[in-house]
Amino acid sequence: MVKEKITGLTVTDIRFPTSLGHHGSDAMHTDPDYSAAYVILETDASDGIKGYGLTFTLGRGTEVVVCAIKALSRHVVGRALEDIVNNFRGFYRELSSDGQLRWIGPEKGVVQLATAAVLNAVWDLWAKKEGKPLWKLLVDMTPEQLVSCIDFRYITDALTEEEALEQYMLKNGYPAYTTSCAWLGYPDDQLKKLCTDALKEGWTRFKVKVGADLQDDARRCKLIRDLIGPENKLMLDANQRWEVNEAISWVKELAVFKPIWIEEPTSPDDILGHAAISKALAPLGIGVATGEQCHNRVMFKQFLQAHALQYLQIDSCRLGSVNENLSVLLMAKKYNIPVCPHAGGVGLCELVQHLIIFDYISVSGSLENRMCEYVDHLHEHFKYPVAIQNASYMPPKDPGYSTEMKPESVSQYQFPDGEIWQKLVREGKIEI
Ligand SMILES: C[C@H](O)[C@@H](O)[C@@H](O)[C@H](O)C(=O)O
Numbered sequence: 542m543v544k545e546k547i548t549g550l551t552v553t554d555i556r557f558p559t560s561l562g563h564h565g566s567d568a569m570h571t572d573p574d575y576s577a578a579y580v581i582l583e584t585d586a587s588d589g590i591k592g593y594g595l596t597f598t599l600g601r602g603t604e605v606v607v608c609a610i611k612a613l614s615r616h617v618v619g620r621a622l623e624d625i626v627n628n629f630r631g632f633y634r635e636l637s638s639d640g641q642l643r644w645i646g647p648e649k650g651v652v653q654l655a656t657a658a659v660l661n662a663v664w665d666l667w668a669k670k671e672g673k674p675l676w677k678l679l680v681d682m683t684p685e686q687l688v689s690c691i692d693f694r695y696i697t698d699a700l701t702e703e704e705a706l707e708q709y710m711l712k713n714g715y716p717a718y719t720t721s722c723a724w725l726g727y728p729d730d731q732l733k734k735l736c737t738d739a740l741k742e743g744w745t746r747f748k749v750k751v752g753a754d755l756q757d758d759a760r761r762c763k764l765i766r767d768l769i770g771p772e773n774k775l776m777l778d779a780n781q782r783w784e785v786n787e788a789i790s791w792v793k794e795l796a797v798f799k800p801i802w803i804e805e806p807t808s809p810d811d812i813l814g815h816a817a818i819s820k821a822l823a824p825l826g827i828g829v830a831t832g833e834q835c836h837n838r839v840m841f842k843q844f845l846q847a848h849a850l851q852y853l854q855i856d857s858c859r860l861g862s863v864n865e866n867l868s869v870l871l872m873a874k875k876y877n878i879p880v881c882p883h884a885g886g887v888g889l890c891e892l893v894q895h896l897i898i899f900d901y902i903s904v905s906g907s908l909e910n911r912m913c914e915y916v917d918h919l920h921e922h923f924k925y926p927v928a929i930q931n932a933s934y935m936p937p938k939d940p941g942y943s944t945e946m947k948p949e950s951v952s953q954y955q956f957p958d959g960e961i962w963q964k965l966v967r968e969g970k971i972e973i
């Protein structure tokens with residue numbers, strides 16, 4: 542039988558003008574335009590099946606990721622899906638170790654984001670081919686198959702292939718928290734309204750952006766704590782704004798509002814700094830959460846080894862796709878650290894729900910201290926948007942990795958030629 546091949550890769554720069562409404566704003570990223578480098582893998586299959594993948598960006602720079610994806614396409618185009626997935630570890634290694642491109646990573650930065658987008662499309666294609674949502678494809682794999690997707694290079698001192706095989710059990714659903722109410726650029730009135738609405742919808746866990754101004758943070762935290770009451774959970778996110786000691790003293794000032802975690806208190810690369818912050822805040826019952834900017838499994842390994850985080854935030858589009866995320870989920874299990882994924886952005890909720898549902902069913906088997914981020918933006922552009930009920934992610938049922946965008950959204954928001962951007966330029970609202 543002739544094997545079906547991947548015959549082409551197209552990549553599009555898609556941007557949403559979210560900065561106009563301050564959506565997504567935090568203490569470091571004050572004007573994000575939520576964007577994606579969006580990959581489509583064409584095949585010669587008779588049913589015309591395609592794979593869709595993306596990585597998340599903040600506007601400018603998406604064109605650089607697009608370039609990196611084009612540079613990686615030589616590893617994918619012309620290959621049979623069957624050959625790729627039968628040796629997924631080898632294929633992962635091939636992408637991450639391209640003898641020339643590796644120099645501008647390795648396994649980090651733009652090249653890693655590009656790897657995520659390409660591999661996310663491959664996983665979508667595979668799940669569609671099997672007629673299953675991605676989480677089910679993962680759950681149905683034997684432990685040996687799963688582990689064969691992981692590149693253990695550089696993490697065998699923390700987790701070996703043999704250990705990974707012991708970590709499977711079965712269960713099931715997924716609690717979410719919301720970040721949508723309290724972006725840094727939102728005025729108090731907007732914050733109050735969004736928070737009141739969210740409480741009515743059943744949300745019980747809320748994240749607030751902090752880090753630009755202590756007085757302002759205290760006011761916003763008080764406002765939210767008063768609204769949500771003492772029982773609901775509050776998380777803080779500083780998006781890398783502080784020095785290590787500054788983080789400790791700043792968070793101590795906010796401790797009266799009883800947050801359970803401080804997210805990204807300092808440089809995302811400062812493992813020992815995070816360890817120091819963790820140690821100083823532990824007596825206050827505040828943990829450190831990080832991961833959205835953690836660029837590969839080796840970094841996560843060291844965060845775990847150094848007791849530098851208490852909540853681990855995987856990201857579906859920053860690590861090397863499902864393959865690398867699997868290794869991180871298994872390490873988190875071994876170190877007994879709850880995984881609370883980063884989501885939001887463009888499509889991050891759609892993708893990461895598959896990984897966390899799989900984590901619950903097959904790896905952690907626990908919901909204790911666990912929840913997945915939810916942000917209420919841009920879902921309408923996806924063909925299979927997330928379904929939230931009672932502040933929980935309902936497991937997706939459609940085949941694939943929920944990565945596919947609506948063709949009309951792709952054409953309207955394409956940067957810079959899409960209708961939306963051209964209109965903003967005509968109206969003098971932005972300059973390109
Ligand atoms: C620029 C972005 O909106 C970030 O602020 C966002 O990803 C955030 O850190 C989060 O945790 O959701």
Ligand SMILES: [Mg+2]
Binds near residue numbers: 778805
């Ligand atoms: Mg964050």
